[in-house]
Amino acid sequence: MSIAKKKNILIAFFLFFNGYFLNAQEFNKVLYSFEFKNRPISEILYHLAKTTERKIIFNPSIFKGESFTGKFENSSFSKILSSILKNKNITQYDDKGAIVLTLPKLITVYGYVKNIEDSHPLSYVSMYCEKTKEVFTTDREGYFNIKLPKGKYRFLVQYLGVLSKRIEIDFSVNNQKTIYIDTSVKLNEIVVKNLDKNFTLKNDKHNLKHNDLVQLAFNTPNIGGGSDLFHVTRSIAGIQSGAGGIGGYFVRGSDDDQNLFLLDGVPIYNPYHSLGLSSIFFPKNVASFRIYKSGIPAEYGDRSSAVFDVKTKSASLQKSSFSGEMNTENALFTLESPLEKDKSSIFVSGRFSTFDTYYNDILKNTLFPRSDPTMSKSYFDLTSKLKFQLGKKSELSFMAFLSEDNISASYTTQETIPDGTSNSTPKYYWRNKVYSLQFQHLWSSDLFLKSNLSLNNYYSKNIGLAKRSVDNVLNDFLFRGKDSDNNDIRFSSELNISSSKLFKVKLGGSAIWRTNDIRISELQEKYEEKSEDELLNEGTKFDFSSFKGALYAENTTQMKNWLIQIGARSTIFKSGEKSYFHFQPRLYLGYQISPKIATSFAINNNRQYLHVISSTNLTLPDNLWIPSNKHLKPENTWHANVDVNFKIKKGIYFKNDIFYKHTRNKIFKDPFYFSQDILRDFTQIIQGKGISYGFENSLYINKKKWSMQCSYTYNNSELTFNNINESKPFQFHYNRKHEFKLLGNIKLSPKFSIGYNGYFGSAHPIIRVQNIPEFNLIEGLLLDQTMVNREFNDPQHRIDLSFQYNRKGKRTEHNIKLNLYNIYAKKAPLFLYTDAQVDFTNSQFSEGFALPFIPSISYSIKLF
Numbered sequence: 001m002s003i004a005k006k007k008n009i010l011i012a013f014f015l016f017f018n019g020y021f022l023n024a025q026e027f028n029k030v031l032y033s034f035e036f037k038n039r040p041i042s043e044i045l046y047h048l049a050k051t052t053e054r055k056i057i058f059n060p061s062i063f064k065g066e067s068f069t070g071k072f073e074n075s076s077f078s079k080i081l082s083s084i085l086k087n088k089n090i091t092q093y094d095d096k097g098a099i100v101l102t103l104p105k106l107i108t109v110y111g112y113v114k115n116i117e118d119s120h121p122l123s124y125v126s127m128y129c130e131k132t133k134e135v136f137t138t139d140r141e142g143y144f145n146i147k148l149p150k151g152k153y154r155f156l157v158q159y160l161g162v163l164s165k166r167i168e169i170d171f172s173v174n175n176q177k178t179i180y181i182d183t184s185v186k187l188n189e190i191v192v193k194n195l196d197k198n199f200t201l202k203n204d205k206h207n208l209k210h211n212d213l214v215q216l217a218f219n220t221p222n223i224g225g226g227s228d229l230f231h232v233t234r235s236i237a238g239i240q241s242g243a244g245g246i247g248g249y250f251v252r253g254s255d256d257d258q259n260l261f262l263l264d265g266v267p268i269y270n271p272y273h274s275l276g277l278s279s280i281f282f283p284k285n286v287a288s289f290r291i292y293k294s295g296i297p298a299e300y301g302d303r304s305s306a307v308f309d310v311k312t313k314s315a316s317l318q319k320s321s322f323s324g325e326m327n328t329e330n331a332l333f334t335l336e337s338p339l340e341k342d343k344s345s346i347f348v349s350g351r352f353s354t355f356d357t358y359y360n361d362i363l364k365n366t367l368f369p370r371s372d373p374t375m376s377k378s379y380f381d382l383t384s385k386l387k388f389q390l391g392k393k394s395e396l397s398f399m400a401f402l403s404e405d406n407i408s409a410s411y412t413t414q415e416t417i418p419d420g421t422s423n424s425t426p427k428y429y430w431r432n433k434v435y436s437l438q439f440q441h442l443w444s445s446d447l448f449l450k451s452n453l454s455l456n457n458y459y460s461k462n463i464g465l466a467k468r469s470v471d472n473v474l475n476d477f478l479f480r481g482k483d484s485d486n487n488d489i490r491f492s493s494e495l496n497i498s499s500s501k502l503f504k505v506k507l508g509g510s511a512i513w514r515t516n517d518i519r520i521s522e523l524q525e526k527y528e529e530k531s532e533d534e535l536l537n538e539g540t541k542f543d544f545s546s547f548k549g550a551l552y553a554e555n556t557t558q559m560k561n562w563l564i565q566i567g568a569r570s571t572i573f574k575s576g577e578k579s580y581f582h583f584q585p586r587l588y589l590g591y592q593i594s595p596k597i598a599t600s601f602a603i604n605n606n607r608q609y610l611h612v613i614s615s616t617n618l619t620l621p622d623n624l625w626i627p628s629n630k631h632l633k634p635e636n637t638w639h640a641n642v643d644v645n646f647k648i649k650k651g652i653y654f655k656n657d658i659f660y661k662h663t664r665n666k667i668f669k670d671p672f673y674f675s676q677d678i679l680r681d682f683t684q685i686i687q688g689k690g691i692s693y694g695f696e697n698s699l700y701i702n703k704k705k706w707s708m709q710c711s712y713t714y715n716n717s718e719l720t721f722n723n724i725n726e727s728k729p730f731q732f733h734y735n736r737k738h739e740f741k742l743l744g745n746i747k748l749s750p751k752f753s754i755g756y757n758g759y760f761g762s763a764h765p766i767i768r769v770q771n772i773p774e775f776n777l778i779e780g781l782l783l784d785q786t787m788v789n790r791e792f793n794d795p796q797h798r799i800d801l802s803f804q805y806n807r808k809g810k811r812t813e814h815n816i817k818l819n820l821y822n823i824y825a826k827k828a829p830l831f832l833y834t835d836a837q838v839d840f841t842n843s844q845f846s847e848g849f850a851l852p853f854i855p856s857i858s859y860s861i862k863l864f
Helices: 003-028 041-052 077-084 210-219 231-234 357-367 534-537
Strands: 030-041 067-076 089-093 100-102 106-115 126-129 135-137 142-150 153-159 164-172 175-182 260-263 286-292 308-310 321-327 330-340 343-351 374-390 395-416 422-424 427-444 448-469 473-496 504-526 540-558 562-575 578-594 597-608 610-614 624-627 635-649 654-666 688-702 707-720 738-747 752-761 768-771 781-783 794-808 812-825 830-836 854-863
Touching: 030 041, 041 067, 041 077, 067 286, 067 597, 089 330, 100 422, 100 540, 106 164, 106 427, 126 142, 135 142, 142 153, 142 164, 153 175, 153 504, 153 688, 164 175, 210 231, 210 286, 210 738, 330 422, 448 624, 473 624, 504 534, 504 624
Parallel strands: 106 175, 260 308, 768 830
Antiparallel strands: 030 067, 089 100, 106 142, 126 135, 126 153, 153 164, 286 308, 321 330, 321 854, 330 343, 343 374, 374 395, 395 422, 395 427, 422 448, 427 448, 448 473, 473 504, 504 540, 540 562, 562 578, 578 597, 597 635, 610 624, 635 654, 654 688, 688 707, 707 738, 738 752, 752 794, 768 781, 794 812, 812 854
């Protein structure tokens, strides 16, 4: 091509673009005046195109429901259009003189936000995009799915109200990403108002998250010195226990066996140690802890009351650490280490009881108030977990857990015959064994699968052997004993589909094959040396087996001010010749009234097919579990809850709940006496109804130097059974109509803090019992069924304090804690007893027990 032709082409291009530019410039010199008042954007654009004679191409659906208000005086076309489209995620380009408006192509980045310490997913983490001013939140499993136009975006990551990390994410192609954050790092100098905008819709069902509970467990008073998550949960509104915190959990008028306790998705029969003063869940072993009193998601079933969902820790894939603790109750350790960096890890923890000083006195006063036995107590927990990262999208973990309790006593009583004595040796033993294999796979940004196969064994034994001697020669013996061997094989699988904010679906199912075997032996023979197992085998055996299958579906829809969860659970249960099929709906509606106020309504139906028919509610191994059958119907509970959440200011929240719970086919359990005739004839089991209603007010404060949870509860719980209490309603055994609880921690300096716990409870019903030594191992306590819970004891109130010193270095962290439990307490017995054999009304009753003042100290060390 000649030089002349090249010059001509360049001149032509120059004239064309210069003419186009001048034309556009000339066009923008034309000025317009408009005024729009709440007019749909689509109509405005049509009007603008017609008036300015400019062609604007767009799909009206991209502006559906959007309007604009504004006034323009002598403004150019480009300025008017820019104002209308301001803060709109719209791509604009010129096509042969026409302006084309389209939605930009979105790039998806999905994955998990995890704790760098143990690689556990973190729930409800907020991710604030600085460019778009949007807030994205992880779900309960720590999963996020963000769709944005192509580009690079900076995010501020907030966990539990504290900014902990700044990150940049490249949205160039669809990809998966795992974000690790250090939950101990707090970047308090940054304030982003939008980041906590939807606090109430995120935190509706359980305002206290795992880290809140763990910090309160570490920094507030404990019995015996050992930190325990269940010490903290007792201070939550609506959760009651026996006097001084002894016994199980009674949530809104339900028995302890109606609660669902889960360890890595596996139901646990007995999660307690030492009469419920501690549990198998200690903070250093726990990765996440969720509590549902109401609004229970469809994935949970098998019990009719609250859910306590605990997941054990996994070791970090990046670094190793060791921690140890010694206190006046137990000693514990945790060890975690990568096996192959970023691919596999192992976590091991153990806890062992140490000194018996205070617990022996408690056990004496509780189980043997009329004797002075020699006591012995021991327990331990062992946990191990292997984790394998199978590429970016799959994860496999294996967990093994073992816990064991032993309580034994020995005491001598004088027989009525001359020179006769009786040496009694009651024993209590219970054990949990859990093996769990879990697989998770992230198919795509919208599809997630998790499956679990588990084996669970709970074995309990309660025996009493009284050897009778005359002139120091063994004559005969009285043996009473029972044991229960419960085995579950369980498989569950769940598919999560997150196609949009309108459709986040969970589809899942589970199957449980269960056996419950019971032996009961009552012997009085000439003395002959036999083992405990031989004596139990001479008694009566009862074997039960059952199968339960469940399918559930739940959809979560999140709109501008609404959070809606609609779900259902269908179950089929078969035991012997009897089968049951039930449909259990679940509904949750949350509405954001303003940036600081939200409300919600929840209603759910739960069926329980496995029952305790013998229980002291002291969490001892007296509990005998049997499945539903043609005579023993499943418990049926409807539970409705309305709450209002207020964000008073940053770090201060208030919540009010109003609830109503109705249970049919509730089983009457004598707290102190059980006859094996019930197992031979199930028609002897009495089933009735329970009603509970009331309200709860809770205040949560989480500030830099102090944290606190404070609650007031009004709860009225009544039971009605035929032929019990003259068939009239009576108060639930452990119900206190009024409870005020206060739990918190004050940081005096970076190293020193004070913890406090205050409790006031109104009177609960007196459990009047009769002392008949030959009837029961707990000194023959027999409930008076003619006057059930018609009398009340005195109100209970007490105060606990703790003083803590913490020093953290580069490689080690040391902690010393002094606990003063019951530093002030008004005694409140769990039950009253008498020696009267027949006449209750004219008897003198004495207190069953009251917890003493318990000082304790603990020391812990962590190596990084």
